[in-house]
Amino acid sequence: MSRVLVVDDDPQLRRALRITLRAAGFDVVTAEDGRTALAEAAAAHPDVVLLDLGLPDLDGTEVLAGLRPWFTGPVVVLSARGDSSDKVGALDAGADDYVTKPFDMAELLARLRVALRRGTAEPGQARVVTDHFTVDLAAKQVTVDGVPVRLTPTEWALLSELVRSPGRLVGQRELLQAVWGPAYERETNYLRVYLAQLRRKLEPDAAHPRYLLTEPGMGYRFSKDPLPPHPSQAQGGPLEGGR
Amino acid sequence: MSRVLVVDDDPQLRRALRITLRAAGFDVVTAEDGRTALAEAAAAHPDVVLLDLGLPDLDGTEVLAGLRPWFTGPVVVLSARGDSSDKVGALDAGADDYVTKPFDMAELLARLRVALRRGTAEPGQARVVTDHFTVDLAAKQVTVDGVPVRLTPTEWALLSELVRSPGRLVGQRELLQAVWGPAYERETNYLRVYLAQLRRKLEPDAAHPRYLLTEPGMGYRFSKDPLPPHPSQAQGGPLEGGR
DNA sequence: GCCGGGCGTCAGGATCCCGTCAAGACCACC
DNA sequence: GGTGGTCTTGACGGGATCCTGACGCCCGGC
DSSP states (O other): OOEEEEEOSOHHHHHHHHHHHHHTTOEEEEESSHHHHHHHHHHHOOSEEEEESBOSSSBHHHHHHHHTTTOOSOEEEEESOOOHHHHHHHHHTTOSEEEESSOOHHHHHHHHHHHHHHSOSSTTTTEEEOSSEEEETTTTEEEETTEEEOOOHHHHHHHHHHHTSTTOEEEHHHHHHHHTOGGGTTOHHHHHHHHHHHHHHHOSSTTSOSSEEEETTTEEEEOSSOOOOOTTOOOOOTTOOOO | OOEEEEEOSOHHHHHHHHHHHHHTTOEEEEESSHHHHHHHHHHHOOSEEEEESBOSSSBHHHHHHHHTTTOOSOEEEEESOOOHHHHHHHHHTTOSEEEESSOOHHHHHHHHHHHHHTOSOOTTTSEEEOSSEEEETTTTEEEETTEEEOOOHHHHHHHHHHHTSTTOEEEHHHHHHHHTOGGGTTOHHHHHHHHHHHHHHHOSSTTSOSSEEEETTTEEEEOSSOOOOOTTOOOOOTTOOOO
């Protein structure tokens, strides 16, 4: 179930949205002004924010600006103002969609579904867990077998880029651009060096990676479900009876 | 620079969009009906598709359905019909945004920016499934009977080119140009070698392909619905009573 | 029956790519 | 000014990948 944070100063609309969204299977949290919204967003970890622009204390754009540095989920703006300049401003400020009041509830629900469809898939998006290590994206913390591990800034940037989309192949150009910037797209050396460091710190056996996989010529892939241990790891397990 | 595919049957609107989008820094490709749209989407590799729902040959929803199995980028729907049910239908069919005509150009550009900001679809969103193997174009992952299979860059480039238009015959020149570049249009050798490798990795019986089919003298075709198994595969099935 | 074009297969060698290591540069903090 | 940590950069060996040519098969035309 997905959690949505509804930010609106109109009690009636809040109530209507709460009822409808709950009926649609959402877990609903509400806020009536900008400060509360920012606090609730941090506290309740919503998957999506439904944000009214006309708030009593803060301008909607300010709320967006306060949200965007750390909130990675989608933000759908709800506003009575239908001017094109308002829309462009909010969308360029980081909003993912813009719906004008009065709005049709079925359409709003559909747009929420679209926003969630592509927002980070897992509800517990801040934590990625494998059998061997855990990555907490919000706290910037990595633990291996429960023990915290120190990562350098570059290592962290690289790891979070990979872990953000489990199972997906991330191209080397994509990684280099995200971590070092567009000017370094050819320095595949960096990737090799830092992937090796990450594997030394995270993998059970750095020489035979099971989670941080190489796709030769294309890029790297973080796999949640580990590959089977390398055969050379013949630690006399009783199951290896054959041969 | 991003490439956008504009699909609309109105020549005037196409022209206006082409000029405005080009001025906004886009590389513009156009199509005037659904069939052309699907072909262009497969051939031109757009980053985003701007799709009018009222097309002469196909319903817009059909174009969406033809696009979504493999197209990993965002699709923004443009429509004169503003009914809520139309919007919900298109959004749930895989569209990323829905703009009603007449529209404000600045807003449309902002929505295109938003769509592109989010980048490609999540793994699992865009996948081509057959009875025997699955191709996840967003994750760049192929599984045969659920087991991940590793493809080399060239193999992947070739396979994705074929899989992008299921059922359609893709000319050898087209394939060679897409994978190796315009200078290699005569090297049909490459196709034979790499098709064989793909068949070895994907087909149940590489000697009698059922999914990656050869059209002698023309090119190759990916078929979702497999051909019946080859008769020589008489593995004692009860139905193979004869002979 | 003969012939030629197109296709599938195979194996070798050249090339590219990756993992690894180590040394130097840079920076922040003490 | 010293020190520890981090980031860059280069070089090297091993392995995977790509290109290439040769061969045999099938099929349609003559």
